[in-house]
Amino acid sequence: xxxxxxxxxxxxxxxxxxxxxxxxxxxxxxxxxxxxxxxxxxxxxxxxxxxxxxxxxxxxxxxxxxxxxxxxxxxxxxxxxxxxxxxxxxxxxxxxxxxxxxxxxxxxxxxxxxxxxxxxxxxxxxxxxxxxxxxxxxxxxxxxxxxxxxxxxxxxxxxxxxxxxxxxxxxxxxxxxxxxxxxxxxxxxxxxxxxxxxxxxxxxxxxxxxxxxxx
Amino acid sequence: xxxxxxxxxxxxxxxxxxxxxxxxxxxxxxxxxxxxxxxxxxxxxxxxxxxxxxxxxxxxxxxxxxxxxxxxxxxxxxxxxxxxxxxxxxxxxxxxxxxxxxxxxxxxxxxxxxxxxxxxxxxxxxxxxxxxxxxxxxxxxxxxxxxxxxxxxxxxxxxxxxxxxxxxxxxxxxxxxxxxxxxxxxxxxxxxxxxxxxxxxxxxxxxxxxxxxxxxxxxxxxxxxxxxxxx
Numbered sequence: 001x002x003x004x005x006x007x008x009x010x011x012x013x014x015x016x017x018x019x020x021x022x023x024x025x026x027x028x029x030x031x032x033x034x035x036x037x038x039x040x041x042x043x044x045x046x047x048x049x050x051x052x053x054x055x056x057x058x059x060x061x062x063x064x065x066x067x068x069x070x071x072x073x074x075x076x077x078x079x080x081x082x083x084x085x086x087x088x089x090x091x092x093x094x095x096x097x098x099x100x101x102x103x104x105x106x107x108x109x110x111x112x113x114x115x116x117x118x119x120x121x122x123x124x125x126x127x128x129x130x131x132x133x134x135x136x137x138x139x140x141x142x143x144x145x146x147x148x149x150x151x152x153x154x155x156x157x158x159x160x161x162x163x164x165x166x167x168x169x170x171x172x173x174x175x176x177x178x179x180x181x182x183x184x185x186x187x188x189x190x191x192x193x194x195x196x197x198x199x200x201x202x203x204x205x206x207x208x209x210x211x212x213x214x215x
Numbered sequence: 216x217x218x219x220x221x222x223x224x225x226x227x228x229x230x231x232x233x234x235x236x237x238x239x240x241x242x243x244x245x246x247x248x249x250x251x252x253x254x255x256x257x258x259x260x261x262x263x264x265x266x267x268x269x270x271x272x273x274x275x276x277x278x279x280x281x282x283x284x285x286x287x288x289x290x291x292x293x294x295x296x297x298x299x300x301x302x303x304x305x306x307x308x309x310x311x312x313x314x315x316x317x318x319x320x321x322x323x324x325x326x327x328x329x330x331x332x333x334x335x336x337x338x339x340x341x342x343x344x345x346x347x348x349x350x351x352x353x354x355x356x357x358x359x360x361x362x363x364x365x366x367x368x369x370x371x372x373x374x375x376x377x378x379x380x381x382x383x384x385x386x387x388x389x390x391x392x393x394x395x396x397x398x399x400x401x402x403x404x405x406x407x408x409x410x411x412x413x414x415x416x417x418x419x420x421x422x423x424x425x426x427x428x429x430x431x432x433x434x435x436x437x438x439x440x441x442x443x444x445x446x
Binding site: 051052053075078079081082083084085087088089091092101102105106149150153 | 344351354357364365
């Protein structure tokens with residue numbers, strides 16, 4: 001498998017405090033990974049840096065391009081790397097419009113957009129909740145909708161921040177099933193989490209960030 | 216003073232659709248609507264910029280806009296009068312004592328209200344809105360439009376508030392409108408004039424219209440605040 005993302009000499013500090021200094025990290029294309037580490041180790045910050053939402057020192061290689069972190073993060077990469085918040089935000093419009101949003105930004109034709117949005121809603125198991133206002137969905141349903149929304153865009157890299165935190169047993173099981181599907185579809189995914197069930201999913205690569213170092 | 220008789224007469228005027236009354240009501244409404252329609256887009260754009268972007272002098276602009284909020288409307292009327300009077304720099308436009316001058320005054324009055332409300336709405340917006348939009352591939356412009364759409368009820372409250380403010384405005388309208396019957400006489404200026412003439416029934420009738428507008432504006436505001444998350 002080819003390497004999609006390669007980090008070398010990536011640092012993040014807040015004033016004098018160094019959060020992490022990652023000497024090397026390679027992400028293979030078509031593979032899922034979990035990023036573990038204690039609270040405050042910088043898992044979320046690292047994902048946000050990769051998504052262009054957070055500034056940082058150093059750069060990373062994305063395929064053959066050398067990419068600098070925000071504020072120099074290239075616009076085109078924003079459409080290749082998709083990040084989902086720990087508590088995902090769904091726009092206050094219909095579920096279908098949420099699914100269509102990114103496709104519309106990419107100029108996908110209306111008919112194709114509708115088809116992919118419907119497919120995404122079905123993939124998330126939310127076909128019966130289509131008319132429910134997104135703010136009325138449960139935490140688990142929101143998480144699944146957010147996963148389906150980024151999957152519909154077919155990005156090169158999906159970054160998920162604690163997708164099962166604060167979910168009940170049923171919500172966790174459903175989200176886990178979708179994560180397993182993403183793995184089986186050979187999507188490139190990095191999941192920051194503490195969840196043992198995700199960590200122990202078969203066929204997933206593991207990284208541990210602790211004390212500022214990647215292990 | 217016997218209030219019953221003028222009140223009864225006021226109801227009569229309203230029910231009969233007194234032409235003078237209707238003229239003042241119509242002028243008030245259309246000038247307010249046009250002024251709000253013209254000033255809303257630039258005010259929202261400036262409010263968004265002040266809330267989201269940092270640039271030199273930003274704080275000074277915010278302070279200036281906030282100061283405009285407490286500017287007496289009669290002073291705004293005076294400034295516009297000086298600008299559009301025959302010897303003023305905009306005298307060639309021949310706006311003085313026309314509905315156009317009233318609209319200009321209303322725009323200046325509504326501007327800081329719209330900007331300040333927009334700043335509050337955008338600053339209070341969930342930061343995940345813009346980030347989510349960007350992560351889904353939106354350009355900066357698309358992300359900004361999405362943020363505004365998500366706080367649309369707050370922006371709507373700004374527009375309704377601005378309308379409520381200008382439709383009942385009197386000082387500026389008298390200064391630059393001149394209170395000319397059939398041309399620039401609107402609800403508040405007509406109330407002031409008719410009351411000074413001792414014709415309370417006209418004043419009461421127009422006052423009732425204005426109070427109904429104020430009530431309507433507040434009902435719409437409450438509904439928008441409810442939709443925006445306030446309960």
